[in-house]
Amino acid sequence: MQQSKDQYYVPEGSYWPIVGSIGMAFLLGGFASSLHGSGLGAGLAVLGLVIVVFMVFGWMGQVVSESEGGYYNQQVGKSFRIGMGWFIFSEVMFFAAFFGAMFYAREFSIPWLAGEGNNMWTAKLLWPEFSANWPLVKMPNPETFAVPSALVHAWGIPAINTMLLLCSGATLTWAHWALYNKKRDQLIYGMIATITLGVIFLGFQAYEYAHAYGDLNLKMTSGVYGSTFFLLTGFHGFHVTLGTVMLICILMRIIRGHFTPENHFAFEAVAWYWHFVDVVWLGLFIYVYWFTG
Amino acid sequence: MATTTTEIEADIHAHDDHNHGPEPGLMRWVKTTNHKDIGYLYMWFAFSMLLIGGAMAMVIRLELLMPGLQYVEPQFFNQMTTMHGLIMVFGAIMPAFVGLANIMIPPMIGGPDMALPRMNNWSFWILPFAGAMLLSTMFMEGGGPAFGWTFYAPLSTTFAPDSTDFFIFAIHMLGFSSIMGAINIIATVMNLRASGMKLMDMPLFVWTWFITAFLLIAAMPVLAGAVTMMLTDRNFGTSFFDAAGGGDPVMFQHIFWFFGHPEVYIMILPAFGIVSQIIPTFARKPLFGYSSMVYATASIAILSFVVWAHHMFLTGMPVAGQMYFMYATILISVPTGVKVFNWVTTMWRGSMSFEIPMMWAVAFVILFTIGGLSGLMLGIVPADIQYHDTYFVVAHFHYVLVTGALFSIIAGVFYWLPKWCGNMFNEKLATIHFWWAVISVNVLFFPMHFLGLAGMPRRIPDYSLQFADFNWIASIGGFAFGLSFILLAYIVVDCIRNGKPVKEARVWESAKGLEWTLPTPAPYHTFTEEPPRELILKESSHSAH
Numbered sequence: 001m002q003q004s005k006d007q008y009y010v011p012e013g014s015y016w017p018i019v020g021s022i023g024m025a026f027l028l029g030g031f032a033s034s035l036h037g038s039g040l041g042a043g044l045a046v047l048g049l050v051i052v053v054f055m056v057f058g059w060m061g062q063v064v065s066e067s068e069g070g071y072y073n074q075q076v077g078k079s080f081r082i083g084m085g086w087f088i089f090s091e092v093m094f095f096a097a098f099f100g101a102m103f104y105a106r107e108f109s110i111p112w113l114a115g116e117g118n119n120m121w122t123a124k125l126l127w128p129e130f131s132a133n134w135p136l137v138k139m140p141n142p143e144t145f146a147v148p149s150a151l152v153h154a155w156g157i158p159a160i161n162t163m164l165l166l167c168s169g170a171t172l173t174w175a176h177w178a179l180y181n182k183k184r185d186q187l188i189y190g191m192i193a194t195i196t197l198g199v200i201f202l203g204f205q206a207y208e209y210a211h212a213y214g215d216l217n218l219k220m221t222s223g224v225y226g227s228t229f230f231l232l233t234g235f236h237g238f239h240v241t242l243g244t245v246m247l248i249c250i251l252m253r254i255i256r257g258h259f260t261p262e263n264h265f266a267f268e269a270v271a272w273y274w275h276f277v278d279v280v281w282l283g284l285f286i287y288v289y290w291f292t293g
Numbered sequence: 294m295a296t297t298t299t300e301i302e303a304d305i306h307a308h309d310d311h312n313h314g315p316e317p318g319l320m321r322w323v324k325t326t327n328h329k330d331i332g333y334l335y336m337w338f339a340f341s342m343l344l345i346g347g348a349m350a351m352v353i354r355l356e357l358l359m360p361g362l363q364y365v366e367p368q369f370f371n372q373m374t375t376m377h378g379l380i381m382v383f384g385a386i387m388p389a390f391v392g393l394a395n396i397m398i399p400p401m402i403g404g405p406d407m408a409l410p411r412m413n414n415w416s417f418w419i420l421p422f423a424g425a426m427l428l429s430t431m432f433m434e435g436g437g438p439a440f441g442w443t444f445y446a447p448l449s450t451t452f453a454p455d456s457t458d459f460f461i462f463a464i465h466m467l468g469f470s471s472i473m474g475a476i477n478i479i480a481t482v483m484n485l486r487a488s489g490m491k492l493m494d495m496p497l498f499v500w501t502w503f504i505t506a507f508l509l510i511a512a513m514p515v516l517a518g519a520v521t522m523m524l525t526d527r528n529f530g531t532s533f534f535d536a537a538g539g540g541d542p543v544m545f546q547h548i549f550w551f552f553g554h555p556e557v558y559i560m561i562l563p564a565f566g567i568v569s570q571i572i573p574t575f576a577r578k579p580l581f582g583y584s585s586m587v588y589a590t591a592s593i594a595i596l597s598f599v600v601w602a603h604h605m606f607l608t609g610m611p612v613a614g615q616m617y618f619m620y621a622t623i624l625i626s627v628p629t630g631v632k633v634f635n636w637v638t639t640m641w642r643g644s645m646s647f648e649i650p651m652m653w654a655v656a657f658v659i660l661f662t663i664g665g666l667s668g669l670m671l672g673i674v675p676a677d678i679q680y681h682d683t684y685f686v687v688a689h690f691h692y693v694l695v696t697g698a699l700f701s702i703i704a705g706v707f708y709w710l711p712k713w714c715g716n717m718f719n720e721k722l723a724t725i726h727f728w729w730a731v732i733s734v735n736v737l738f739f740p741m742h743f744l745g746l747a748g749m750p751r752r753i754p755d756y757s758l759q760f761a762d763f764n765w766i767a768s769i770g771g772f773a774f775g776l777s778f779i780l781l782a783y784i785v786v787d788c789i790r791n792g793k794p795v796k797e798a799r800v801w802e803s804a805k806g807l808e809w810t811l812p813t814p815a816p817y818h819t820f821t822e823e824p825p826r827e828l829i830l831k832e833s834s835h836s837a838h
Contacts, residue, residue, distance in 0.1 A: 007821070008404075008405035008406070008485075008820075008821065010326060010327075010405060010406045010410055010818070011326050011410055011411055012326065013316060013320075013321070013324030013325055013326050013414075014324055014326065014411050014414070015323070015324055016411070016415075017411060017412075017414040017415035017418050018323050018324075018418050020415055020418075020419075021415065021418045021419050021421075021422050022422070024419065024422065024466060024469075025422040025425075025426065025466075028426070028462035028465065028466065029426060029459065029462065031462070032458040032459045032461070032462050035455075035458050035528050036455045036458070059411075075484060075485070078484050079408035079409055079480045079481075079484050079485070080409075082408070082476075082479060082480040082483055082484055083408070083409055083412070083476050083477070083480050086475075086476045086479055086480075086510055087472075087476055089510055089511075090472050090476075090510045090511075090513070090514045091514065092514075093510070093511050093512075093513075093514035093515055094514035094515070094517055094518055096514075096515065096518075097514065097515045097517075097518025097519065097522075097548055097551075098518055098522075100515075100547075100548065100551070101518075101522065101533055101544060101548065104541070104544045104547060105533075105539055105540060105541070105544065108541070108544075109536070109539060109540060109541035109543075109544060110539050112541075113536060113539065113541075117611065118611075126536065127537075136538075136539045139532075139537065139538050139539055140536060140537050140538070140539060141537035141538070144537060144538075145532070145537070145538050219530075220525070220529055220530055220531050221529075221530035221531070221532075222538075223532050223538035223539045223540075224531075224532050224533060224535075224538050224539035224540040225539070226531070227522075227525065227526075227531035227532055227533055227538070227540070228533075230531075231521070231522070231525065231531065
């Protein structure tokens with residue numbers, strides 16, 4: 001059973017990739033159709049999503065059973081770790097694009113629209129009433145945008161959420177120690193605590209969104225601050241959601257008795273992902289909520 | 294996919310035999326985890342897309358054959374230029390390089406396969422769906438994207454057809470595929486390299502791809518961000534690229550070119566690698582300046598992230614910005630010059646012979662250098678004010694991408710094809726094909742320099758009468774160059790099916806590298822045991838061991 005350990009391991013062929021591609025094509029093609037009033041589009045998108053979810057669970061299920069079956073050697077584990085590490089780096093660059101857009105708007109496009117530098121005529125000819133402000137509550141042309149009455153205050157829910165995520169990073173590391181030291185109860189409690197904190201975070205975030213849309217009139221359509229606010233926090237929230245789902249899967253595997261102190265790549269990968277989501281949040285808290293003046 | 298323990302055990306026994314061949318039937322290609330299978334799929338996909346993109350180029354050249362509007366509507370002409378660019382970049386050149394990486398990196402580093410073979414399969418099998426989605430936009434109401442391959446806002450947001458959202462998702466899928474492919478290459482090079490091979494023992498093709506993979510991982514997500522912002526600007530009322538809401542269309546260009554400039558190096562660094570493999574073989578000398586080649590590649594890669602706004606000199610950026618981006622851009626010519634001089638010095642006083650791959654490699658060095666020099670001209674701000682958006686730019690990037698990237702791919706295919714299929718191609722036909730393609734490509738692109746300097750703008754279906762002669766010449770060259778690919782397809786298929794069998798493992802007598810120690814045709818599974826360090830040093834194409 002352990003024979004393969006000394007040899008190279010090349011996994012056998014699989015239908016999951018093509019299933020994933022078909023699901024992805026349905027999901028994205030259907031979504032694009034639905035944006036242009038195709039009734040069929042939304043249905044196709046849902047079908048595609050179901051296929052993608054089916055694929056993820058099927059593919060991962062196969063990998064888990066191969067791993068538990070003793071197929072994988074240290075080299076496979078290292079490939080997985082390198083892959084996960086650089087995948088997270090690609091995610092960092094995705095967020096960097098949106099952070100970049102926010103800084104560009106804040107430092108360049110808004111001051112320029114207000115006439116800074118040699119842009120006097122830009123301001124005079126386009127929107128002479130406009131003066132630079134950040135976070136942007138008075139747009140150059142307020143008529144076509146949802147003008148917010150107030151902003152989300154950093155030292156309310158966002159500060160609580162910061163604490164929640166930082167604590168969740170600690171509880172996850174506590175669980176990781178437990179895994180190394182074979183303390184099963186501590187491991188399970190640590191995981192449950194992390195998941196709970198993640199879910200509470202998401203609950204607060206949903207409440208904050210409802211508050212912003214319902215009470216503050218801060219929307220995606222509130223000019224470029226609203227755009228960056230909702231896309232940054234929205235993609236972050238989406239990643240927290242994915243991370244929470246992955247943590248739940250890991251917890252279920254722990255309960256089934258998977259993972260050893262030496263062999264727990266999936267746990268590590270999800271932990272890295274969770275810490276990455278934490279760090280992105282710190283960037284959001286500082287630059288989207290806090291140092292906005 | 295619930296698998297019982299007994300099934301796994303049965304499976305493990307099946308796995309004991311590592312030398313089993315490919316699965317019979319067509320499903321082999323769908324399910325495959327074999328790096329060569331996947332690489333060949335990439336190559337055929339890239340070649341099909343090259344023909345489709347090439348057909349679009351033929352439409353463009355046909356319309357430009359004579360002044361006036363002859364054959365197509367301006368709107369359709371714009372769709373042709375846009376789709377031609379997108380398909381060639383994302384459908385032909387990038388997949389072809391990933392294909393070559395898949396086929397060649399494991400044998401070059403003494404590894405068994407790619408590090409993450411199932412993900413490798415997925416990287417490929419996303420492409421046909423993404424390509425189909427991209428092409429389908431042309432048949433939708435309002436037509437396909439017509440805003441140029443750079444899809445600048447607001448042309449691609451406010452004024453674009455509905456099909457643009459399909460284009461956006463096609464880009465998302467292509468990017469996802471590229472990122473997974475790049476992760477795989479990094480993991481393969483870091484983890485599956487024979488333990489006797491140190492980093493500075495790696496062949497240059499492996500080095501250049503290793504560095505390119507980092508560029509891909511850093512640049513493609515930014516492109517995903519840009520198209521996501523486009524999507525929300527178009528459909529959900531955000532104002533990233535809308536000045537009325539505090540955004541800026543120029544911001545699109547910054548984000549796009551932050552991806553776009555590394556992207557052009559993604560399409561040329563692997564080409565440098567291929568040429569650096571071929572030239573020492575046929576000059577019968579070790580590669581000159583191996584370590585400087587590695588450092589030059591890394592320098593180009595780092596610089597590629599800090600020069601993006603040289604595509605935007607005319608957007609009204611501050612003079613200080615123009616100066617910075619100009620100097621940073623010109624700086625890239627230093628490591629690039631190191632490379633060109635190293636190739637020339639490798640050939641200097643070598644026992645040169647001019648087999649087909651060498652002819653393509655030499656053509657690459659000469660013609661890519663022309664493209665590089667016109668790039669220097671474009672990098673100079675005051676000159677760029679004159680050249681911007683003219684045919685000079687078109688001439689420049691076709692010299693780097695066609696006679697650069699594409700020629701290196703053709704060189705690589707001729708170099709490695711006998712190893713892949715075990716047959717030699719028809720050298721007489723390949724010689725005819727070489728001269729046909731090299732002459733016609735220059736007839737096609739060289740006059741574009743003159744057109745551009747005389748002021749002919751790019752992306753237009755009609756032009757003033759004074760541009761007529763050079764356009765006529767370019768179009769004739771274009772049709773001839775287009776036809777040469779039919780001959781190329783014939784040569785390759787003929788080689789695979791009826792070529793004279795090659796028995797030697799070392800197809801080219803002085804070729805060095807671990808890939809030439811494997812039998813010809815290459816076995817289905819590459820190295821099942823690591824090659825020893827003595828062999829690696831003996832096979833090094835850059836040291837004099």
